[in-house]
Amino acid sequence: MATSPRKSSTENNINDTELVQAIQVGRIDLYQELVSRYERKLYNFGLRMCRNTSDAEDLVQDTFLNVFKYLKSFRHEAKFKNWLYKIAASICIKKRRQRKYAPEQTLSLADFSSRDETEMAKGPPRWTNIPLDQLLNEELAEMLSDTIHALPEKYRIVAVLRDVEGFTTTETAKILDITPANVKVRLHRARLFLRDKLKDYFEHDHSYPST
Amino acid sequence: MNTTTATHQHDSRCLDLFKKLSEYIDQELDEVTCKQIEQHLENCSPCRACLETLKTTAGLCHRIEEASVPTSLSNRLKKMIFELTY
Numbered sequence: 001m002a003t004s005p006r007k008s009s010t011e012n013n014i015n016d017t018e019l020v021q022a023i024q025v026g027r028i029d030l031y032q033e034l035v036s037r038y039e040r041k042l043y044n045f046g047l048r049m050c051r052n053t054s055d056a057e058d059l060v061q062d063t064f065l066n067v068f069k070y071l072k073s074f075r076h077e078a079k080f081k082n083w084l085y086k087i088a089a090s091i092c093i094k095k096r097r098q099r100k101y102a103p104e105q106t107l108s109l110a111d112f113s114s115r116d117e118t119e120m121a122k123g124p125p126r127w128t129n130i131p132l133d134q135l136l137n138e139e140l141a142e143m144l145s146d147t148i149h150a151l152p153e154k155y156r157i158v159a160v161l162r163d164v165e166g167f168t169t170t171e172t173a174k175i176l177d178i179t180p181a182n183v184k185v186r187l188h189r190a191r192l193f194l195r196d197k198l199k200d201y202f203e204h205d206h207s208y209p210s211t
Numbered sequence: 212m213n214t215t216t217a218t219h220q221h222d223s224r225c226l227d228l229f230k231k232l233s234e235y236i237d238q239e240l241d242e243v244t245c246k247q248i249e250q251h252l253e254n255c256s257p258c259r260a261c262l263e264t265l266k267t268t269a270g271l272c273h274r275i276e277e278a279s280v281p282t283s284l285s286n287r288l289k290k291m292i293f294e295l296t297y
Contacts, residue, residue: 028295028296031295039284039288043278043280043281043284060288061287061291109230120258120260120261120264121257123259123260124263128264132267135271136274140271144271144272144275145275159272164275166273184233184234184239187233188232188233191233191265191269192265195264195265
């Protein structure tokens, strides 16, 4: 695995805003530090959004190339991290548009609600009572990652930004240039989609720790 | 509506709540709506099940471990930075 070069105390002690401002006034030697701070986060964002490691690597490189190109014009109106993800998200969306056009599936709320009506009558299933850290083993993590990939892209990007990366609704809306209401709708449907796969997983003989 | 038996049928209140469950989990609803939802949940086992499964789903997503940066990417980025900055 890659290791970071030794950092000076200045690099360690400054926050993103100060670091970006320093680069903007000419300290381009600090760009490596900016990349080091976010390469892992962005690579994992890429892994969730793309279907393979090679595309995820391309996404990271393209994002940092664009960040370097446009950093001078960054006005600090948003957090640097949010601006970075806005660039990464727009690259993802652009790449999808460049691929052969296939209409995206829309997730309907009615499908989920009718299924719940018949399956949830007995109350919360046992797996919801198990602490999350005990529940999430390697197999489940892999299944969840595969299921995130199976989400249509417009839902996947919202679920990744909100539930994996931890951005707020408002931040996600700004990153994607959509309304907060739209973020909420897409997130709810994405969660229902993922939840249904989890229900199937636990109902089909997958063992999980007892409470 | 307020039945907890296996014959439960979603009525309009259940469906209205169903649409708002993620916002409820994310604490994005006003106090009045939250209270209405909590009152409904006290007596509606299927809606409680829906809430708990959704909460667990969101919580699991947040806990997926991050992969390390592969050496191939790290090398590509170093080369890119060198070319950009020297």
